[in-house]
Amino acid sequence: MAIVINNLRHTYMVGSPYEKNALIDINININDGESVGIIGHTGSGKSTLVQHLNGILMPVSGSININGIDVNKKNMKEIRKQVGLVFQYPEHQLFEETVFKDIGYGLSKQGYEGKTVEEKILQTINIIGLDKNLLEKSPFRLSGGEKRKVAIAGVLAMKPKVLILDEPGAGLDPKGRDEIYDAVVKFKKENNATIILVSHSMEDLARYVDRIIVLNRGRIEMDGTVAEVFKNDELLKNIGLSVPQITCFMRLLKKKLPELNSDVFTVKEAKEAILGYLNKREI
Numbered sequence: 406m407a408i409v410i411n412n413l414r415h416t417y418m419v420g421s422p423y424e425k426n427a428l429i430d431i432n433i434n435i436n437d438g439e440s441v442g443i444i445g446h447t448g449s450g451k452s453t454l455v456q457h458l459n460g461i462l463m464p465v466s467g468s469i470n471i472n473g474i475d476v477n478k479k480n481m482k483e484i485r486k487q488v489g490l491v492f493q494y495p496e497h498q499l500f501e502e503t504v505f506k507d508i509g510y511g512l513s514k515q516g517y518e519g520k521t522v523e524e525k526i527l528q529t530i531n532i533i534g535l536d537k538n539l540l541e542k543s544p545f546r547l548s549g550g551e552k553r554k555v556a557i558a559g560v561l562a563m564k565p566k567v568l569i570l571d572e573p574g575a576g577l578d579p580k581g582r583d584e585i586y587d588a589v590v591k592f593k594k595e596n597n598a599t600i601i602l603v604s605h606s607m608e609d610l611a612r613y614v615d616r617i618i619v620l621n622r623g624r625i626e627m628d629g630t631v632a633e634v635f636k637n638d639e640l641l642k643n644i645g646l647s648v649p650q651i652t653c654f655m656r657l658l659k660k661k662l663p664e665l666n667s668d669v670f671t672v673k674e675a676k677e678a679i680l681g682y683l684n685k686r687e688i
């Protein structure tokens with residue numbers, strides 16, 4: 406088991422008039438190599454949850470174990486080696502003079518030097534799709550999408566066993582978003598990493614993860630496969646979420662065409678279902 410979270414609770418501003426229970430009774434087990442999405446309305450506790458997984462926040466009560474190591478202040482170095490966290494808008498944290506130095510910053514902190522750092526950086530820009538010519542440029546002279554790639558590359562270069570991304574596509578155009586997600590898929594394949602993806606988009610989760618955890622006011626409302634979660638449209642609606650538009654469309658279409666497979670969650674699956682249906686009709 407890669408990640409075991411037991412009865413996790415987190416309260417902000419304990420003892421003050423602004424005390425806030427951000428996470429309540431969170432129990433989650435995630436296997437090695439799983440791709441898990443976390444979704445929930447704004448303020449439901451998603452960022453608070455993922456910040457516990459690499460020790461930025463410590464639980465008020467409960468425990469978190471990652472690959473056999475308890476998350477606590479004493480084990481922080483080991484935990485940070487295992488878990489890479491890409492924050493929302495990670496490009497705001499770029500600070501080195503060159504792209505090369507920025508991507509290599511974490512590697513040098515881990516004790517890597519010289520040729521090894523260079524090799525790891527070259528491998529990583531290949532995964533994320535950054536041009537080698539950019540390495541000596543200032544990260545501040547890049548486009549928004551390129552800056553985002555540099556920031557994510559800095560985490561990927563350390564090859565974490567668990568990779569957490571908090572809204573990695575936020576603010577990017579569809580092409581930029583696809584490039585980032587495709588890089589994550591490639592990284593996962595090459596490293597058998599466990600992926601945790603925080604997103605507001607059911608469309609993105611349907612495309613990129615196998616399991617979805619739905620948070621609502623700090624509690625787990627649902628935890629299941631994409632198909633299991635998308636079956637509960639009423640419950641999702643009640644907490645301000647909804648299944649992807651393509652799923653709604655296919656469910657409507659099925660009312661007219663009962664033989665159509667409407668159990669689809671992405672545009673690609675919908676195309677296949679419609680073509681399959683038409684082919685059968687032609688026979």
Ligand SMILES: Nc1ncnc2c1ncn2[C@@H]1O[C@H](COP(=O)(O)OP(=O)(O)OP(=O)(O)O)[C@@H](O)[C@H]1O
Nearest residue numbers: 417418425427445446447448449450451452453454
């Ligand atoms: N540093 C903090 N101090 C006090 N309260 C906080 C702090 N950070 C978050 N909270 C509160 O905790 C709750 C959960 O916040 P969190 O950022 O985890 O939600 P989220 O689901 O990630 O939201 P979003 O989708 O808007 O990013 C919210 O009610 C928020 O106001």
